[in-house]
Amino acid sequence: MALLKPNFTPSFNITRISHIVLTSIDLDASQYFYETGLGLEVTFRDSNSLCLRAIEETSHHSLVFYKVQSNKTSTCRSIGYRVQTNDDLQKAYDYFSERGDNVKFVDRAFQGLTLQVTDGVSVPLEFCAEMEQSTCRMQNFHHHAGGKLAFFDHIQIATPDVAEAYQWYSDLGFRLSEYTAADGTDEMWGIWLKRKNNTQDVVFSNGAGPQLHHFAYHTPEIANVIHAADVMASLGLAGSMDRAPGRHGIGNAFFIYFRDPDGHRVEIFTSHYNFIDVDHAPKRWDLSDTTRSQLWGFPAPKKWFYEATTFEAVPVTPPTMAAAPVTLEDFLAKDSEE
Ligand SMILES: [Fe+2]
Numbered sequence: 001m002a003l004l005k006p007n008f009t010p011s012f013n014i015t016r017i018s019h020i021v022l023t024s025i026d027l028d029a030s031q032y033f034y035e036t037g038l039g040l041e042v043t044f045r046d047s048n049s050l051c052l053r054a055i056e057e058t059s060h061h062s063l064v065f066y067k068v069q070s071n072k073t074s075t076c077r078s079i080g081y082r083v084q085t086n087d088d089l090q091k092a093y094d095y096f097s098e099r100g101d102n103v104k105f106v107d108r109a110f111q112g113l114t115l116q117v118t119d120g121v122s123v124p125l126e127f128c129a130e131m132e133q134s135t136c137r138m139q140n141f142h143h144h145a146g147g148k149l150a151f152f153d154h155i156q157i158a159t160p161d162v163a164e165a166y167q168w169y170s171d172l173g174f175r176l177s178e179y180t181a182a183d184g185t186d187e188m189w190g191i192w193l194k195r196k197n198n199t200q201d202v203v204f205s206n207g208a209g210p211q212l213h214h215f216a217y218h219t220p221e222i223a224n225v226i227h228a229a230d231v232m233a234s235l236g237l238a239g240s241m242d243r244a245p246g247r248h249g250i251g252n253a254f255f256i257y258f259r260d261p262d263g264h265r266v267e268i269f270t271s272h273y274n275f276i277d278v279d280h281a282p283k284r285w286d287l288s289d290t291t292r293s294q295l296w297g298f299p300a301p302k303k304w305f306y307e308a309t310t311f312e313a314v315p316v317t318p319p320t321m322a323a324a325p326v327t328l329e330d331f332l333a334k335d336s337e338e
Helices: 027-037 087-101 160-172 223-234 302-306 328-337
Strands: 015-022 041-045 049-055 063-067 076-083 104-106 114-118 124-128 151-159 175-181 188-194 202-206 211-218 241-247 254-259 267-268 283-286
Touching: 015 027, 015 124, 015 151, 027 041, 027 049, 027 063, 027 223, 087 114, 087 124, 151 160, 160 175, 160 188, 160 202, 202 267, 211 283, 223 241, 223 254, 223 267
Parallel strands: 015 063, 076 124, 151 202, 175 283, 211 267
Antiparallel strands: 015 076, 041 049, 049 063, 104 114, 114 124, 151 211, 175 188, 188 202, 241 254, 254 267
C-alpha cells in the first residue's frame, strides 16, 4: 500500500504510549528481575499484583503484572495509551461507538477514567488521561540501579495484517517515521508509528499474531545498557539475555534484549532521535537490507524472531507475507561453510 497522508486532526488526542499489563506465574521472580536486576521502582505490591515504573516517571506505573496460576500461560492483557484530557476519552468513546466497536469505560487501580477497546488487528487497548502522581527518583541518584531505565518508550507487535494496523493507527493521528517494504514494492512489512517526539510508540511487524514481541525502556547512556548486562550476570540472570547488545539500523537504537521469568521480552535501549517536524519524511528500508535490524551485521538468534507473548484470549493467525529473516544460526552456518 502507498504511504498514507498523516492525519494532523484526529478525532481525539493520544499523547503517548503509557503502560503495559502482563501476567506472571511468580510475582516474586518478576519483582527480582525488574527491581533488583533492571532497576525499576516498585510502586505497589500485593499477593495478586505488582506495579513498577522507571526513574523519570512520576505516574504510578508503566509496567503492571497480575498473578496467574502456574499451569496458565503468561500473557499480555492490554497496552495502555495516554490521551490529553478526559474530554478526549469521551471523544474516543464516541469515535469507537460510531464505528461499531466494543468500547466501554472500566475501573483500573491508580488510574483515572479509563476506556477499553480493541484495535484493528485484535490488540486489547486502554486509554486514560490521568494516573496517580508522586515524586520520581530522577534526582535520587543513590537509587539509580541496574540499567538505570528512564522511561517506558515503545512496544512492538507481530501481526499478519500490517496494512490494517497502518490504516487504523494513522486514522488516530499516528505518524510513520520509518518502514520496511518488500523490495521494489509498497508492500509494508514493518511500520514504526509515533505520537510522542521520537520515532515510535508502537511498531508493527509481519508475523504470526497478534503477539507482543517486546516492550522497551529508554536509558540515556550506552554504558547503562552494558551495565544492565553486567548486573544481570552478577545476579545469576545472564541466561535471560535474548539478544546481545548491538545497534539497529531502523531508529538507530543501541539495544539489548532480555526475557523475563515468564518469557516476556524487554528491550533496554538508547539513542533514538526526534521525529517532530511535519516535513520530516518517513525513512524506507528494503526488506532485503539486513542492516535495518543489525547495523553491525550480526543477526539476532532465531528465537528473537519467532518467540513472543500472546494476548489473553486472542487467537494467533499465521502471517500472510512469506519472508524468512536472516538469523544468527544462518549467519554462523554460512560462516562455517566458508
Ligand atoms: Fe524496540
